[in-house]
Amino acid sequence: MVDALCRQASRLNIHTRYLHGSIVAYAERLLATVDAPLSRTLFCCTGTEANELALRIARTATGGTGIIVTDYSYHGNSQALAEVTTGLPVSEPFAAHARAITLPDPYHRAPGMSAEDHVAAHVDQFRQMLASFHDNGVKPAALLFDTIFSTEGLIDVPVDYVRQIVDLTREAGALVIADEVQPGFGRMGDHFWGYKRYGIIPDIVTLGKPMGNGHPVSAVITRPDLADPFGEQSLYFNTFAGNPVSAEVAAAVLDVIEQEGLIDRAAVTGNHLKDGLRHLAGRHAAIGDVRGRGLFTAIELVADRESKAPHPAAGAIVNAMRDEGVLMSRTGPANNVLKIRPPLAFGIDEAEVLLTALDAVLTRMGHRNV
């Protein structure tokens, strides 16, 4: 990737007003990874820009303004996205044209409630939310969701729920935007894109973070019937987006994913890690739940397994892990879900380092053993 960057940077870099072979070649490779009829891509530099552009396309296509997000989500740092953010502190009030839906969370399902009833109750809430748009004279434009529900706490949202709310969104005349900024490019270990798990084809997909492996490049992928009318009405120009250097870097990322079999590797390493964490849960009562897909793993830390109340020392555990040389973060409404998203080069040996360090930290911090 670094070679590709240096090679192209020493040859030529231009903005995208001029078409360049590297950009076209990369666009074609990228589009080969998604499902028909997704066949147009627009390049940006950050996930925020990609989501902003996706909202503009959705609003242009639907004539609506309403945005549905999931509660405790994050999609970017612009004003339009801050106004729909409940996952991080923001100074902007939550927008009157937006709604934040509560997700079904199997780990916190009420005792005695069946999985089916749990999903049905949340689908019902979704219907009521759509009705509230109608009652307030707001036409919905888009449902925007992260397909791994990362900031929300990596909730294991039932597939059936996602399918149903996608259908309801479309019935209401709005579009479905899959935010793949965190789950995309194979991290899930089963598919290239997180949306695949739900058997849906979004109207718009937004990409970022792993696309350039640290280099700032992002994209929107959508259908021609959405992209083309938008392009006729709006001249989308972005000085740095998808320039030839970024395109060569992003192409090198695809090369590495393919050549090193990183998707399979994410599955194998992720399963090893989760098995190890479940084993640790047998010794440390603070580990309430272990979940995730591929190399995106979450550990919900609880004060006690009965009440599932948030563990108060999650932040201290993250810092103690940093002192052991293992970087992780925390997320979720109560900030008690450890979020483990290593680089895809992470292998079994590194997973073992993590497991040993976590075992030592939990033991040292004196968390009640099971």
Ligand SMILES: Cc1ncc(COP(=O)(O)O)c(C=O)c1O
């Ligand atoms: C799901 C999701 N979408 C969008 C963004 C915004 O991306 P960026 O920071 O590149 O603007 C983030 C960043 O953390 C994210 O997690």
